[in-house]
Amino acid sequence: MSKIIAKKKKKDGPKQGVPFIKKKNKAAKDAELVQGILSRHKKGFGFVTPEEGTEQVPEDGERQDIFIAGKNLNGAMNGDLVSVLLIPKEETNRSREGIIQQILTHGVTEIVGVFEKNKRFGFVVPDDKHFNNEDVFVKKSDWKNAENGDRVVVQITKYPEEGNRAEGRISEIISKKGEPGGDIKGMIRQYNLFQTFPSRVNAEAKAVSRLKEQKEADFTPIAPEELKGRVDLREKNIITIDGPDAKDLDDAVSIEQLPGGNYLLGVHIADVSHYVAEGGAMDKEALKRGTSVYLVDQVIPMLPKALSNGICSLNPDVDRLTLSVSMEIDSTGQVVRHQIFESVIHSAHRMVYDDVSDMLERNAVDLISKYDDIYKDILHMKELADILHKRRDLRGSLDFDFDEAYITLDEAGIPVTVETAERRIANRMIEEFMLIANETVAEHFYWLELPFVYRVHEKPAMDRMDEFKNFVRGFGLTLHGSTENVHPRVLSDMLKEVKGQSYETVVNTVMLRSMKKAFYDVSCDGHFGLGVKFYCHFTSPIRRYPDLIIHRIIKEAIGAGIGEKRNRQLKKKTEEAAELSSKAERHAQELEREVEKLKKTEYMSYHIGESFEGVISGVTNFGFYVELTNTIEGLVRVESLKDDYYDYEQTKYRLIGQRTHKIYTLGDKVRIQVARAEVNDKEIDFIVAEEETKAKKKTGAK
Known part of the structure; x- marks a missing residue:
């Protein structure tokens, strides 16, 4: 059984520079405290992802995030390590909700954003929307020659507490206002990456x-x-x-x-x-x-x-x-x-x-x-x-x-x-x-049997395969065999079956989302996606560290050989390389996606009002996503569908009109019009084009 962090303490002083938040609540005195990392949403609320070993893991093995209402954030910023007091289930309509009791460690020491100055003071408005409404106050003496509109790095000198904003000093000017490529430079710096070397x-x-x-x-x-x-x-x-x-x-x-x-x-x-x-x-x-x-x-x-x-x-x-x-x-x-x-x-x-x-x-x-x-x-x-x-x-x-x-x-x-x-x-x-x-x-x-770094891709979880099986059934497709131990050939055959169909991309996308992510490990546990037992990354040592370290091992093995002492050294080095490289890869992929979203949104901002053909790539209770032929994706919000009130049928991945029975479902082709492209938020909104609305007839249930 995993340990519980702690019980509420009467006298527990704060860590240096970190405020201890006191908050009264109806919860019992010995209510559970959970420790985790806060991820703030741009709308003002947040979620805490519990750290391993800080709470009892549910029987299904899935550790649920804890919802934190804006009023219960108590000055915590995005990325902070916090302790959360869980609110009893009978007092909330959410599965898990809590109140931040203490900020254990601040996850952010500097923020990238745009400098806005007045005569005597200024603010840095964060680029990262996780820091929504968390502008950082900067005294005039700490401007470091920054001008209005410059993209800068501000070091936090005082964290927000009791309604006061964070304070800081500008430590770096990333780009001047209007400088080409300044937006991408800012994102690179936001991810704490550097194009230059020490x-x-x-x-x-x-x-x-x-x-x-x-x-x-x-x-x-x-x-x-x-x-x-x-x-x-x-x-x-x-x-x-x-x-x-x-x-x-x-x-x-x-x-x-x-x-x-x-x-x-x-x-x-x-x-x-x-x-x-x-x-x-x-x-x-x-x-x-x-x-x-x-x-x-x-x-x-x-x-x-x-x-x-x-x-x-x-x-x-x-x-x-x-x-x-x-x-x-x-x-x-x-x-x-x-x-x-x-x-x-x-x-x-x-x-x-x-x-x-x-x-x-x-x-x-x-x-x-x-x-x-x-x-x-x-x-x-x-x-x-x-x-x-x-x-x-x-x-x-x-x-x-x-x-x-x-x-x-x-x-x-x-x-x-x-x-x-x-x-x-x-x-x-x-x-x-x-x-x-x-x-x-x-x-x-x-x-x-030498220390090595392998590329591992585990088989999909049974619950994800069950969901996928139910999903493809809506297209008249059957996923054969056991979902507990699905064979890659079964999935490969399905990819061939949908080839050329209007729903090909959608089935491909949902299948990929049902997979686990590949990673680096010192154990050779196979690569499900490739259908092989043995796999590694050997071919790109210029751009991937796992390739570089296994090149060293290969050269030593085919040269003088690897002795017992060196074997122990390499074991530690490969474990470290596998762990750090897996994290670095995920970090890089996230940045690559965010930069691509930024430029796609900016591109669509020059095409407001224009119409395009697309395919419905996702359906939610708040609308459906449409992907255009050039891979740009936007959201048609349900409130923009003025012709009817639409119900969301989650298991069938569709919205259906109560009166007209008009259906919007995954894989449907649809003509849209660009309604909004908010570059700062990287959000694109579409509306269904007028000619599409007129042409779409009553379809009934599919």
């Missing part, structure tokens, strides 16, 4: 890169000591295939067709660990960052550009140190033999996805002629990719084919187009090669 990290990167750049400037070959123990692949036909804007080229591929008909696939990955010393300044910073973050037109790299875009990038026509996986693959897609070794390559071409796809899809004669030295290899790559995909398909690997947004900004940082990014044959081809390399490396090191 001086000691830059110094270490320059020390490594300066030596290498000098050698290349003098056309001096790689030093003999760097080639020691490496397989020389510089005469091989090796190429990179990436997007046109990519600068951190960390993977290259090669292929041969062997006399017996098998393929010899080579996946060659930048040997980043050769330049990033374990425990050095770059390594510590990379571990802290965990991953590179890609934000529309900006990148927050895991490693300094001197490495990521320089000596570690597998640019054409220069020698580069790599870690290679050579795999002999038969006609069924089975890896019958493999080798993992240190190597040196000389990329023949820096190819882009569109060019390779045009060669394969459109038989582009000009491109085939230009790249005649590798065209035969590209044809073999396509053949092998088809074989590998078929093998994945047979084992039930899930292939969610979602459209991704491609947002173009002008020089002022204003979004001018929002389109869907193409995922063409060359993209899929490289994806297959990276998947088989990751799988091969993971299995190899699993059997060696």
Whole structure:
């Protein structure tokens, strides 16, 4: 049984600088106190997520958040660690409600926002709407030359209490008013991420890169000591295939067709660990960052550009140190033999996805002629990719084919187009090669029983699968087998069944939401989505820390070997890397989504009143969401449906009119009009277009 935090104490002094909130309540003196993190809503209320071990876990294993009314926040800010007095169920109409009794630790010490000044004082209005109505007061002496409208960082010097606002001093000016890209810079800083690196990290990167750049400037070959123990692949036909804007080229591929008909696939990955010393300044910073973050037109790299875009990038026509996986693959897609070794390559071409796809899809004669030295290899790559995909398909690997947004900004940082990014044959081809390399490396090191970092994706929870089963039944679909131990092939078959249907995207979306999130772990517990027992991330050490640390382990294992003492060290290091990288990944994904929402909302703010076709992608009791063909999503609020009063049928994912029996349900095509686009809140409101309302006839129940 988990322990309860504490009983109410009569004399319990506050922590230094943290007010102790006294609040009388009808609850019994020994009512339960629960500890957790507060998440404030922009409308003024909040929820506390209990920490593990601070309360008894319910039988279903789901720990419920505690609702906190605005009047019961008692000065607590978003992110604070607080103790909450639970209100007895008989005194509230909510499942769980409480009153914040004490702020244990403030979760925020600084806030990013826009500075608004008067003659003698100013305020910083937070960008993060979790801090709604929590403007920070700034005395004139603490302005630090900030001007009205500048986006700044304000350090909290006094936390709010007894109705008084928080106070602070401006510590940093992120961008001047109207500066292009200032909004994204603010969001980056809000997430406590930095595009620049500490001086000691830059110094270490320059020390490594300066030596290498000098050698290349003098056309001096790689030093003999760097080639020691490496397989020389510089005469091989090796190429990179990436997007046109990519600068951190960390993977290259090669292929041969062997006399017996098998393929010899080579996946060659930048040997980043050769330049990033374990425990050095770059390594510590990379571990802290965990991953590179890609934000529309900006990148927050895991490693300094001197490495990521320089000596570690597998640019054409220069020698580069790599870690290679050579795999002999038969006609069924089975890896019958493999080798993992240190190597040196000389990329023949820096190819882009569109060019390779045009060669394969459109038989582009000009491109085939230009790249005649590798065209035969590209044809073999396509053949092998088809074989590998078929093998994945047979084992039930899930292939969610979602459209991704491609947002173009002008020089002022204003979004001018929002389109869907193409995922063409060359993209899929490289994806297959990276998947088989990751799988091969993971299995190899699993059997060696060495410390390692695996990519884990657990099977879905039974209750989520039950919900999904009920959902697809509304489309006449049947989810076969047990929901307690569902096989990925069952879900894969359903994805094929809905392919091309009007409700394809909706079924894909709901299925994906029913899944658990993948994460990094030191235990090899399989990857449900890919339908494999062994999987890791090996192919991107420039932008992911798990790849970097397992490169070190691989090189030690194939080199001098790993002794008992080193084994214990690596066990601790891999555990730390897995935990921190999983957190960093979630943090990065959240920021990427928020920046995309910001720019999509800004784009739609220039299209108020215009009409678009879309598909209903979500239904709630307050309205339904519509996703346009360019991936932008907006909400049609139920109060905007003036023709009837609509009831929400949760189990059928639909709204139905009481009088007209008009139905709005998942997967329905609908024409909407843009009613509102609030950039600060990242909210888009649609209304049903007038012509749609006129055309929609009485449908009855589906």
